[in-house]
Amino acid sequence: IFFRSVISLSMVNLETFFEKVTSTLTYVLYDPDTKDCVVIDPVLDFDAASFQTSTDSIEKVANFVENKGLKLHYVIETHVHADHLTGAAFLKQRFGCKSIISKAVCGVQETFAKLLDLTDQKCDGTQFDVLVSDGDEVQAGALNLTAIATPGHTPACTCFKIGDMLFTGDALFMPDFGTGRCDFPAGSADDLYTSLQKLYQLPEGTRCFVGHDYCPGGRELKWETTIGESKRENKQLKADTPRDEFVKWRTERDAGLAPPKLLFQSLQVNLNNGYLPPKHANGTRYLIMPLNMVKSTDDAGVPEP
Secondary structure, eight states: OEEEEEETTTTEEEEEEEETTTTEEEEEEEOTTTOEEEEESOEEEEETTTTEEEOHHHHHHHHHHHHTTOEEEEEEOSSOOSSSEEOHHHHHHHHOOEEEEETTHHHHHHHHHHHTTOTTOOOSSTTSSEEEOTTOEEEETTEEEEEEEOOSSSTTOEEEEETTEEEEETTBOOTTTOBOOOOSTTOOHHHHHHHHHHHTTSOTTOEEEESBOOOGGGOOOOOEEEHHHHHHHOSSOOTTOOHHHHHHHHHHHHHTOOOOTTHHHHHHHHTTTTOOOOOOTTSOOOOOOOSSOSSOOSOOSSOOO
16 A cells, blocks of 8 residues: 655655555655655565565565666665564665664664574674764765654664654654554663654654554554644643653553564564575574563473473
């Protein structure tokens, strides 16, 4: 499913793609004159029951880029996603583009390499082409984006701004849904509060494009809000929401949430920029699935011999 939104103020166009299984929004941002473009948060399809990857969603993005004659410079990841597999490696192979993520990805790699006992996991960020810090500029031909570090949901969360447009990833959602959860390792509700208050200092007319939309109450799909609307109406964090109130609510809320369905599958692929694990001697690729990690228990069901 895809929807088009033409942005005139920044003199760039935006194509929006929605992957309904994980409720993920992917954006193709491009200059209609020079054909320069970037893709933000692409999705590689994954069926949890069959453990099968497929490329239906990412093919739609790739076909759009090709049909428009666009020059894809970068695939931009707003963070290491824990709810879907990234399609970055697919696009890199197809178009020869480069990938971008926060420099803080190295810490995320270290955290999950230890947690999942990934002994061969490199934790220096070299799987990605460009590592950005707060305030860094990304030049993609005629497109110039600025990275804004927004840790909280994860330590490596980064928003990207161009003109009056801000791509918020999982930090800020539509006002009737709220903000990103902060219960992943090294996530922090206190950090998220600081990050969103930083975003709230941007001009109120800044247009925010979110990373997911879960259509609360069965409403139609939405993916665009503004800083002003969020400051006034975000159900979890308005501009005047006290820090301690938000941190307490977010922490208690997160404690009752189930883990993302593709948590372990996503991380092992996304820590490596979308590249699947190498094949074993039998020609098959494998992912590690830990037992009793989300909720530890002494009763594993079967005693050790």
